Amino acid sequence: MEYCLSLAEKGWPNVSPNPCVGALIVHNDQIVKEGWHQSFGSAHAERHAINSLNDNERKLLPESTLYVSLEPCNHHGKTPPCTELIIESGIRRIVVGYSDPNPLMCGRSLQRLRDAGIEVIGPLFDDFTTYPKGEIFMTGITRQRPYIILKWAQSMDNYLSVKEHCTKITNIETDVLVHKWRAESNAILIGYKTLITDQPQLTTRYYTGKNPIRYVLKDHREINISYEGFRFLLHENLVHELTNMYTMNNIGILLVEGGAYTLKKFIDIGFWDECRVITNKNMYIQNGVPAPNIQGILADEYTLGNNHICIIRPPE
Structure with a gap:
C-alpha cells in the first residue's frame, strides 16, 4: 500500500481538483500492472491499470488482488464508475487504503463491490488528512x-x-x-x-x-x-x-x-x-x-x- 500511495502522488498536480489515486494489480506477490490517475478527466487509477493489461495478464485477474489507495468511484462523472469495471474484470479481491470522503462514495462503493461477491479488505487507514494532498481534496468536498x-x-x-x-x-x-x-x-x-x-x-x-x-x-x-x-x-x-x-x-x-x-x-x-x-x-x-x-x-x-x-x- 505504501507503494500504491507513492504512485498516487505521480498524478499531482494535474489531477486537481480530483484526488491523487494509485492502483496495483498483484498476482502471487508479484506486481502485474500499476496505474495512477494522471490528469483531471482522464482514466482513474484502477481503469488505467486494468486497461493496460494484455490478454495473458487478464487471465490472471480472478486470482489477483487489486490494491487501490482510495475507495473506487461508484458514479458517472467525467469517466464511468470504476466499481463496475472492477466487477466486470473478474477481480475477486481488493485492498483499499482510504475511504473516499465524497458523500457520493463514502463506503457505498465498497458495499457495491461486496454485494457483487468481491472480498474487500479495508479501508486500512482512518485519517484522511494523512492521504497525499488529502487536505486539498477535503477542502473542496466540505467547503x-x-x-x-x-x-x-x-x-x-x-x-x-x-x-x-x-x-x-x-x-x-x-x-x-x-x-x-x-x-x-x-x-x-x-x-x-x-x-x-x-x-x-x-x-x-x-x-x-x-x-x-x-x-x-x-x-x-x-x-x-x-x-x-x-x-x-x-x-x-x-x-x-x-x-x-x-x-x-x-x-x-x-x-x-x-x-x-x-x-x-x-x-x-x-x-x-x-x-x-x-x-x-x-x-x-x-x-x-x-x-x-x-x-x-x-x-x-x-x-x-x-x-x-x-x-x-x-x-x-
Whole structure:
C-alpha cells in the first residue's frame, strides 16, 4: 500500500481538483500492472491499470488482488464508475487504503463491490488528512471552494513595497519556487491595483509546468479594462465567485498573490487554508505598503539565500 500511495502522488498536480489515486494489480506477490490517475478527466487509477493489461495478464485477474489507495468511484462523472469495471474484470479481491470522503462514495462503493461477491479488505487507514494532498481534496468536498493559499513577499520591517511602486523583494531561487507554486495551482488571483501597478505576467516561465488561470479581483466602481488572459471577479460577490470556481470551473487550488487589500479581504473573511510568507532578511523599506497581519500556526520554515520562507496554517 505504501507503494500504491507513492504512485498516487505521480498524478499531482494535474489531477486537481480530483484526488491523487494509485492502483496495483498483484498476482502471487508479484506486481502485474500499476496505474495512477494522471490528469483531471482522464482514466482513474484502477481503469488505467486494468486497461493496460494484455490478454495473458487478464487471465490472471480472478486470482489477483487489486490494491487501490482510495475507495473506487461508484458514479458517472467525467469517466464511468470504476466499481463496475472492477466487477466486470473478474477481480475477486481488493485492498483499499482510504475511504473516499465524497458523500457520493463514502463506503457505498465498497458495499457495491461486496454485494457483487468481491472480498474487500479495508479501508486500512482512518485519517484522511494523512492521504497525499488529502487536505486539498477535503477542502473542496466540505467547503465547496478551492484550497486557498495566500502568498506575499515582504521586507524585514514588514512592508510589501514602496508606495505606488513595484518593489523587487525575492531572489532568483525564490522566484523559481514561486513559479513552482503557480504550476501546482489551478488558478492565481491578484487585486485590480496590483494588475495596474505591477502589470504581472503570473506565469511559470522559471519552472516547467502549466500556467494557472489568472483572476483579478476588482471593485464594481473600478473601470472595466481589457487585459488578455485575465478574468475579472467582483469583491462584492467573492464568496459566490469562489464557490463557482470550484463547482463550475474545477479550480481545486487557488494561489492569492496580492496586493495588500486583496490579501486582507481573504484574511478578514477567514477564507484561507495556507499562507506562504517570503521575507527578505537584508531589505528595509521603512515607509511603504504594510504587509498583512495574519494569525496562525507556523507549520514550516526554511531559507533560500537572503529569503526566509514561512508556511502558516490557520489556528486550530
